[in-house]
Amino acid sequence: MTAGSGAAAPPAAGLEGLVAQLTSDVAKEARRRPRVTISYAQSLDGSIAARPGEPLRLSGSRSLELTHRLRAGHDAILVGIGTVLADDPRLNVRLVAGDSPLPVILDGRLRLPPSARLLRSRGALRAAPPPLVATSFEAPRERAARLCAAGVTVLRFRSPNGPLPLRSLMRALHRRGVRRLLVEGGGRVLTSMFAERLADWVVITVAPRLVGGEPALARVPAPVDLAGLGWARLDDDLVFAGRPRFGARRRAAPTGREA
Numbered sequence: 001m002t003a004g005s006g007a008a009a010p011p012a013a014g015l016e017g018l019v020a021q022l023t024s025d026v027a028k029e030a031r032r033r034p035r036v037t038i039s040y041a042q043s044l045d046g047s048i049a050a051r052p053g054e055p056l057r058l059s060g061s062r063s064l065e066l067t068h069r070l071r072a073g074h075d076a077i078l079v080g081i082g083t084v085l086a087d088d089p090r091l092n093v094r095l096v097a098g099d100s101p102l103p104v105i106l107d108g109r110l111r112l113p114p115s116a117r118l119l120r121s122r123g124a125l126r127a128a129p130p131p132l133v134a135t136s137f138e139a140p141r142e143r144a145a146r147l148c149a150a151g152v153t154v155l156r157f158r159s160p161n162g163p164l165p166l167r168s169l170m171r172a173l174h175r176r177g178v179r180r181l182l183v184e185g186g187g188r189v190l191t192s193m194f195a196e197r198l199a200d201w202v203v204i205t206v207a208p209r210l211v212g213g214e215p216a217l218a219r220v221p222a223p224v225d226l227a228g229l230g231w232a233r234l235d236d237d238l239v240f241a242g243r244p245r246f247g248a249r250r251r252a253a254p255t256g257r258e259a
Ligand SMILES: NC(=O)c1ccc[n+]([C@@H]2O[C@H](COP(=O)([O-])OP(=O)(O)OC[C@H]3O[C@@H](n4cnc5c(N)ncnc54)[C@H](OP(=O)(O)O)[C@@H]3O)[C@@H](O)[C@H]2O)c1
Pocket: 039, 040, 041, 042, 047, 048, 049, 050, 051, 052, 053, 054, 055, 056, 058, 079, 080, 081, 082, 083, 084, 086, 087, 106, 107, 108, 109, 110, 111, 162, 163, 164, 165, 166, 184, 185, 186, 187, 188, 189, 190, 192
């Protein structure tokens, strides 16, 4: 692995050291939410999908293996329902040894199909726990009953016709023993997590492709710098890891004419 670290002091341990840190035990941390790692793959021009709701394979085999190591080093893995409907991911650990994390889906209308692959653990060395679906009180009861019959835990949150409240979800996951949460996407969920400043670590794989598609991040209220940056080249991909530092929130654009 070709690896390096940013100029920040103290020097980062390179990608391997950072991955060891971000998957380490957090039992002693006294906070009311899990430690959050955000991880995704993007093209050189910042796309995570070619078209809305379509899958796009970006990671090479070595960076995909890193993704599975990250999964094995976290207690739960969060994605939005858009990702489930587009990619039908299994969200389990298959390429390395280790336990599969608890799958958590943000799904305000309970669109998760009972045929989704994440409801089965095929290919995993060790079975993943049955998924948890976060939804709204308005979501249809019959869909909830069908998912519960398939082993899914349905947690309802107050979110009248809006996005689900992420901080309440974080507290609920923490109460259930989740201490390390991996967030894999898609774009809407990544944007919400950054907007709510719910990120302790970021791992971004950059694949040498130009896609001109859907951006990883839409508008976030403040720029995010990565501190203590570590990076590695994994075949043709570059992987960056660091701790986000959130900048001041942007002011609304002035409405009047500038003097
Ligand atoms: N390159 C990568 O690493 C990567 C990883 C994952 C996904 N992807 C790609 O990303 C695309 C899917 O992204 P997406 O933006 O369409 O969907 P998404 O982020 O996976 O899911 C978004 C949906 O989650 C629900 N949601 C509920 N509460 C939310 C909240 N607080 N914040 C955000 N979402 C919330 C909403 O649906 P309801 O209104 O129904 O609740 C929302 O439309 C796919 O093309 C997939 O292939 C790429």
